[in-house]
Amino acid sequence: MNIGLLLKIAFERKAWPIATLLIAALAASWMLINAEPVYVSGAKLWVRQRMESSELLRTQRTGAQSDTHINVQAQVIQSNRVMDGALDRADHLLQHTPSRSIRSKLRPPPPPTEAPVRLKCLKALARSVNVSIVNPEVLIVSAQMNDPKLAQSAVQAVIDEYQEASLQLALDEIKRHAEYLDKQGKEREADIATQQAELLAFEQRHPELGKTPIQDLSITSPTFAEQTTDVGAVPLITRQLAEMELKRNNLSATLAPGSYELRQLEAEIRQGQALLQNYLNALAEQGRMQVQHESMRWQLEQKRKAYASLVEEVQRLDLSRGSRIAEQSGITVLDPPSFDPEHIHPKKKATLMAAMVLGLIGGAGLGLLAHLLDPTVRYREALEASTGAPVLAVIPRKSWLKRHLGRRRAKPKLGEATG
Amino acid sequence: MVLTTAELHVDLAELLAAFRASLQADPIGGALRLETAPSLLGGATAPAKVDAADAVILVVVAGRSKTAAVKEAASRLSAAETLFLGSVLTEARNPVPWFLRSLLGVA
Numbered sequence: 001m002n003i004g005l006l007l008k009i010a011f012e013r014k015a016w017p018i019a020t021l022l023i024a025a026l027a028a029s030w031m032l033i034n035a036e037p038v039y040v041s042g043a044k045l046w047v048r049q050r051m052e053s054s055e056l057l058r059t060q061r062t063g064a065q066s067d068t069h070i071n072v073q074a075q076v077i078q079s080n081r082v083m084d085g086a087l088d089r090a091d092h093l094l095q096h097t098p099s100r101s102i103r104s105k106l107r108p109p110p111p112p113t114e115a116p117v118r119l120k121c122l123k124a125l126a127r128s129v130n131v132s133i134v135n136p137e138v139l140i141v142s143a144q145m146n147d148p149k150l151a152q153s154a155v156q157a158v159i160d161e162y163q164e165a166s167l168q169l170a171l172d173e174i175k176r177h178a179e180y181l182d183k184q185g186k187e188r189e190a191d192i193a194t195q196q197a198e199l200l201a202f203e204q205r206h207p208e209l210g211k212t213p214i215q216d217l218s219i220t221s222p223t224f225a226e227q228t229t230d231v232g233a234v235p236l237i238t239r240q241l242a243e244m245e246l247k248r249n250n251l252s253a254t255l256a257p258g259s260y261e262l263r264q265l266e267a268e269i270r271q272g273q274a275l276l277q278n279y280l281n282a283l284a285e286q287g288r289m290q291v292q293h294e295s296m297r298w299q300l301e302q303k304r305k306a307y308a309s310l311v312e313e314v315q316r317l318d319l320s321r322g323s324r325i326a327e328q329s330g331i332t333v334l335d336p337p338s339f340d341p342e343h344i345h346p347k348k349k350a351t352l353m354a355a356m357v358l359g360l361i362g363g364a365g366l367g368l369l370a371h372l373l374d375p376t377v378r379y380r381e382a383l384e385a386s387t388g389a390p391v392l393a394v395i396p397r398k399s400w401l402k403r404h405l406g407r408r409r410a411k412p413k414l415g416e417a418t419g
Numbered sequence: 420m421v422l423t424t425a426e427l428h429v430d431l432a433e434l435l436a437a438f439r440a441s442l443q444a445d446p447i448g449g450a451l452r453l454e455t456a457p458s459l460l461g462g463a464t465a466p467a468k469v470d471a472a473d474a475v476i477l478v479v480v481a482g483r484s485k486t487a488a489v490k491e492a493a494s495r496l497s498a499a500e501t502l503f504l505g506s507v508l509t510e511a512r513n514p515v516p517w518f519l520r521s522l523l524g525v526a
Contacts, residue, residue, distance in 0.1 A: 003523065004525035004526055007515045007520075007523070011515050375487065376481075376483060377479050377485075377489050377508070379508075379511070382486070383479055383506055386493065387477065387505075387506050389493060389504075389505045390505040392507050394511045395434070395509040395511060396512065396513070
């Protein structure tokens with residue numbers, strides 16, 4: 001297809017691009033007239049994540065991309081709680097906002113008969129407020145509305161409410177934990193009192209145990225029996241018994257088995273063994289009591305330690321509460337809500353240009369389609385291609401004036417020529 | 420020589436008159452006998468006239484003659500014993516403005 005034929009097709013079908021261009025321009029103009037202008041206001045917040053002094057308040061993250069402190073804060077901002085509070089803060093958001101389109105300026109719409117429903121306003125506010133995460137500590141809260149002041153006040157209300165809600169959430173959490181710790185503390189106090197009473201009663205029942213300092217039971221317990229054999233008369237009796245047994249063995253080699261001396265010696269050995277057994281029994285009972293006593297004291301000490309750690313935790317919670325209030329829940333407004341009198345939508349020039357370009361392209365496409373679907377021969381090139389023979393002559397079409405004048409003059413000759 | 424068309428309802432009178440007028444000026448052309456035989460595909464007389472003639476020219480009206488009919492007529496004329504000289508495109512219209520044509524140097 002040469003350039004001449006292309007030009008012929010383009011000019012032959014020029015009505016299509018022109019018509020679609022006009023239609024697209026008209027449609028774009030209509031859209032621009034009816035479009036509601038959109039103004040945007042944004043504020044930058046620095047949301048720090050605190051290192052909690054209390055173990056209970058530390059949050060365990062899964063490590064997923066969505067489970068980060070900043071993501072959670074973005075969700076808090078977009079929560080109904082914050083939006084609802086923002087509506088309470090900015091009463092004018094609840095009032096009916098008149099349309100600011102060009103059409104409404106030309107012909108103002110009738111005033112609304114009913115006040116907008118709160119739920120509707122809440123949904124509209126939630127739709128218009130957007131949160132973008134810049135980095136793990138900075139986010140931008142923006143609002144898109146048909147009035148720049150309205151957008152600014154909406155962002156301000158949302159930020160104020162978010163700060164308060166965030167602080168409230170943190171304090172609520174601390175309060176919940178404090179209540180739990182308080183309950184635990186009371187239970188432990190009661191437990192300690194019971195344990196103390198039991199220990200006192202035990203000590204009164206067994207005054208011989210005395211008030212020895214607490215030892216580590218894990219060390220004393222396995223070797224207690226051995227230690228008890230090393231005290232008092234036990235070693236002496238054992239030694240004397242061993243000596244008597246040695247003597248009996250020596251005598252049994254020289255004396256007859258039923259001799260008086262041997263019988264006497266064996267009787268002494270039996271008495272000594274009985275005495276040793278009595279001593280050992282008494283020592284075992286005393287040891288058992290000692291173990292039980294120390295176990296009770298150890299339990300009491302452990303409960304006191306647990307109670308002390310509980311008290312420390314309560315103190316750390318108090319510290320967290322204080323630091324949270326002092327830091328205003330760790331949120332800093334880096335940039336206050338902006339006021340931009342230039343609307344971001346609709347973009348008149350861009351919309352018109354885009355519509356015209358699209359209309360032109362669409363029209364060119366339609367023109368080409370019309371040419372392809374045209375069943376008639378229009379140009380020399382097409383005729384040559386169709387017949388495969390040379391085109392001897394191309395007789396141009398006469399203008400409208402020439403056609404009519406020529407027809408009048410040629411009328412008498414027509415019959416002759418065709419016949 | 421016969422001037423023929425693929426379809427009916429094509430007025431060849433004006434063209435024939437113009438041909439005759441231009442040929443009369445030429446001594447050899449004046450001896451030529453020109454006839455019209457419209458509707459090669461639709462009529463019964465046109466094929467006979469074409470067969471009887473020495474040469475034939477296919478007349479195509481721009482914007483009215485169907486491409487399919489022109490192709491069919493051209494193939495019949497090529498198949499016939501008569502000499503198929505070529506075609507003439509009438510009522511042709513060049514939609515490109517003259518200044519653009521002269522600027523780009525296209526026909």
